[in-house]
Amino acid sequence: MEASTKISDSASGGLESHFGNYGGRFVPETLVPALDQLSAAWLEARDDPEFTAELDRLLRDFVGRPTPLYLAERLSERVGREVYLKREDLAHTGAHKINNAIGQGLLARRMGKRRVIAETGAGQHGVATATACALLGLDCAVYMGSEDIRRQAPNVERMELMGTEVVPVDAGARTLKEAVSAAIRDWVSNVEDTHYIIGSAVGPAPYPALVRDLQRVIGDEAREQILTVTGSLPARVIACVGGGSNAIGTFVPFLEDPVELIGVEAAGSGIESGSHGASLVAGKPGVLHGAMSSVISDSEGQILEAHSVSAGLDYPGVGPQHAHLRDLERARYVAVGDEDALAAFGELARLEGIIPALEPAHAVAWLLSEEGREAEAGCDLLTMSGRGDKDLAEVVQKISGGS
Amino acid sequence: MGDPELGSGEGSSSGGEAVADAFALAGSEGRAALMPYLMGAFPDVATATAVANAYVDSGADLIELGVPFSDPLADGPVIHAAATRALDAGANLESVLETCRAVSARIPVVLLCYANMILGEPETFARKIAEAGAAGAIVPDLPLEEARPVRKAFDAEGLVLVPLIAPTTPPNRRKAIAEQARGFIYLVSSTGTTGERARMADDLSVLISEVREVSEVPVAVGFGISNAKQVAEIGGVAGGVIIGSRLVRAVDEAGDPDAAVEAVSVVVGESADALRR
Numbered sequence: 001m002e003a004s005t006k007i008s009d010s011a012s013g014g015l016e017s018h019f020g021n022y023g024g025r026f027v028p029e030t031l032v033p034a035l036d037q038l039s040a041a042w043l044e045a046r047d048d049p050e051f052t053a054e055l056d057r058l059l060r061d062f063v064g065r066p067t068p069l070y071l072a073e074r075l076s077e078r079v080g081r082e083v084y085l086k087r088e089d090l091a092h093t094g095a096h097k098i099n100n101a102i103g104q105g106l107l108a109r110r111m112g113k114r115r116v117i118a119e120t121g122a123g124q125h126g127v128a129t130a131t132a133c134a135l136l137g138l139d140c141a142v143y144m145g146s147e148d149i150r151r152q153a154p155n156v157e158r159m160e161l162m163g164t165e166v167v168p169v170d171a172g173a174r175t176l177k178e179a180v181s182a183a184i185r186d187w188v189s190n191v192e193d194t195h196y197i198i199g200s201a202v203g204p205a206p207y208p209a210l211v212r213d214l215q216r217v218i219g220d221e222a223r224e225q226i227l228t229v230t231g232s233l234p235a236r237v238i239a240c241v242g243g244g245s246n247a248i249g250t251f252v253p254f255l256e257d258p259v260e261l262i263g264v265e266a267a268g269s270g271i272e273s274g275s276h277g278a279s280l281v282a283g284k285p286g287v288l289h290g291a292m293s294s295v296i297s298d299s300e301g302q303i304l305e306a307h308s309v310s311a312g313l314d315y316p317g318v319g320p321q322h323a324h325l326r327d328l329e330r331a332r333y334v335a336v337g338d339e340d341a342l343a344a345f346g347e348l349a350r351l352e353g354i355i356p357a358l359e360p361a362h363a364v365a366w367l368l369s370e371e372g373r374e375a376e377a378g379c380d381l382l383t384m385s386g387r388g389d390k391d392l393a394e395v396v397q398k399i400s401g402g403s
Numbered sequence: 404m405g406d407p408e409l410g411s412g413e414g415s416s417s418g419g420e421a422v423a424d425a426f427a428l429a430g431s432e433g434r435a436a437l438m439p440y441l442m443g444a445f446p447d448v449a450t451a452t453a454v455a456n457a458y459v460d461s462g463a464d465l466i467e468l469g470v471p472f473s474d475p476l477a478d479g480p481v482i483h484a485a486a487t488r489a490l491d492a493g494a495n496l497e498s499v500l501e502t503c504r505a506v507s508a509r510i511p512v513v514l515l516c517y518a519n520m521i522l523g524e525p526e527t528f529a530r531k532i533a534e535a536g537a538a539g540a541i542v543p544d545l546p547l548e549e550a551r552p553v554r555k556a557f558d559a560e561g562l563v564l565v566p567l568i569a570p571t572t573p574p575n576r577r578k579a580i581a582e583q584a585r586g587f588i589y590l591v592s593s594t595g596t597t598g599e600r601a602r603m604a605d606d607l608s609v610l611i612s613e614v615r616e617v618s619e620v621p622v623a624v625g626f627g628i629s630n631a632k633q634v635a636e637i638g639g640v641a642g643g644v645i646i647g648s649r650l651v652r653a654v655d656e657a658g659d660p661d662a663a664v665e666a667v668s669v670v671v672g673e674s675a676d677a678l679r680r
Contacts (some may be wrong), residue, residue: 026518026544028477030569030594033576171483177474184476189595191571287519287544288474300495301520302473 017205022320025204039206069225074351082379086222095386097128103214105132108195115139115194119183121176122311123155125199130164140164143182147174200243201319204290215249235378240363244319246385266308267335277306278335279318288317309338310358340365357386417561418538421511422586426621435638436464440647442485443499450660462675472517477543479598481648500535507536514540525556539563581618600627631677
């Protein structure tokens with residue numbers, strides 16, 4: 001099959017700013033015109049055959065799309081049903097983040113913006129953005145919490161090698177939430193010549209819809225692939241959810257199908273401990289980083305720190321479309337703790353010779369759980385959103401008894 | 404409305420009237436209104452209250468009182484750090500409102516508060532701050548399109564919801580914002596977050612005039628104003644001048660409440676003089 005970016009539903013028409021009660025734009029006034037410009041530019045670009053041809057070409061020749069759909073036989077045997085993995089870990093730079101970074105990089109160039117900024121937690125989106133900017137000849141600065149810089153040194157080196165400036169953020173817990181805030185502040189100051197490539201389907205409109213459009217290539221490919229291989233739709237589609245971009249990209253093409261959609265969040269040390277990243281399972285309506293969604297906050301509306309062993313799920317907010325799908329009961333959201341995710345990380349490595357990133361290890365852990373094994377007939381599709389090389393040092397340390 | 408003889412605060416029946424009176428009083432003296440900012444409960448409630456009283460004594464016309472928030476997107480490093488420290492020390496809305504209660508009879512107090520602290524229950528929030536004597540609030544992450552439920556709740560309590568206009572705001576949007584404005588318009592002097600700047604944009608006075616043309620309420624300018632010279636320049640064209648980070652830094656560097664009061668009194672006093680010259 002061809003790498004093809006069906007980036008918009010012709011039926012849906014425009015670009016949604018709200019998803020039910022969620023989404024919107026809760027940003028300083030300075031940014032509102034730039035968000036209007038971005039909406040208009042994306043609506044135009046996604047219908048421009050020249051733009052989509054260029055995007056398709058880069059996704060095929062540079063990223064390596066389509067990524068394979070792989071029947072994980074030994075994992076299937078273990079859980080008692082067929083499990084297909086959508087191998088985003090095999091995309092260039094090792095995660096699905098590159099789909100969004102390339103698309104938005106092309107869009108930045110089209111809008112005449114020569115400078116790109118981004119935030120990163122574990123470093124995957126930072127590396128993807130640095131890669132896209134090197135490819136497209138754009139200046140790039142990536143904001144990263146100083147705690148994450150310490151934990152993810154190899155990704156910092158990758159970004160710098162590609163000519164990106166990594167800017168340490170020392171506020172708060174020095175992780176992803178503060179990095180996003182710092183990136184938004186940079187954007188407020190430099191909005192005339194700078195495009196902000198946000199890394200997940202979060203943030204003010206049009207970002208949740210834009211990132212979703214660019215990530216739906218995952219679900220579009222997987223749906224076609226699984227129909228080709230099995231002749232039918234999967235019974236369940238499973239993906240991990242931090243900000244939720246790989247999950248929304250996987251889910252969207254299946255929204256009208258009789259398919260159960262399951263998003264797996266991080267329960268961290270346990271939901272009841274208060275130390276988790278489960279914004280959908282245990283959050284409440286609120287505004288973070290420019291969008292109304294489900295957030296982890298206290299009774300007065302202060303945003304709380306999230307926790308997960310996975311830096312990519314360590315975020316107290318989530319994309320607004322997920323909050324809407326949850327309320328509609330169209331998707332089900334569950335949470336898996338640090339220990340189970342770490343166990344699944346090793347389990348998948350031993351069973352399949354695939355070292356998953358800690359983020360999709362949460363989805364694998366849910367599949368292996370008692371709850372995950374309760375299912376009707378049919379097969380499962382699970383998005384392997386990234387590979388685990390970045391997590392090796394951290395996991396080895398934790399498994400060997402350190403903390 | 405707008406009768407200067409009512410004074411600014413006590414005697415005015417609503418926040419909106421108190422704000423209008425304060426601007427009218429300054430206007431009747433042929434000068435812009437001075438609105439210094441302080442971070443509530445920073446470094447503690449007693450110091451914040453002493454600072455607020457010092458603002459009144461030094462010639463402020465209104466006070467902008469910041470409510471510490473975990474993720475203040477519109478603020479620069481000085482104000483963000485103050486918010487973080489206040490929160491770490493246990494600050495909450497109630498401790499900020501203590502300062503509001505202490506000074507609201509002397510001067511109109513406008514809160515600066517982020518949307519997430521209001522949107523949970525806008526009516527409850529509005530009632531709570533009205534009871535504490537606040538005149539209204541500036542909500543820097545609540546643009547026109549999202550403001551309706553909060554404006555409705557504020558209107559019901561006679562509170563002003565002060566909108567922001569930025570240099571990037573196109574003319575037709577400025578007009579739409581001005582039409583919904585209550586109390587005054589907060590005009591952001593330059594793109595970027597709050598924080599001191601050596602100089603303002605060259606075309607700021609043009610922007611101020613253009614916004615004044617479409618607005619029925621006064622236009623106050625903030626973001627980056629740090630010295631008496633800038634206050635005088637902007638006061639020459641705007642209806643109000645807001646000073647923020649410069650004062651928060653002064654409180655931070657002072658070390659004790661007396662020194663904080665002394666430091667802010669000098670800055671506010673010089674600014675008030677600059678406007679009266």
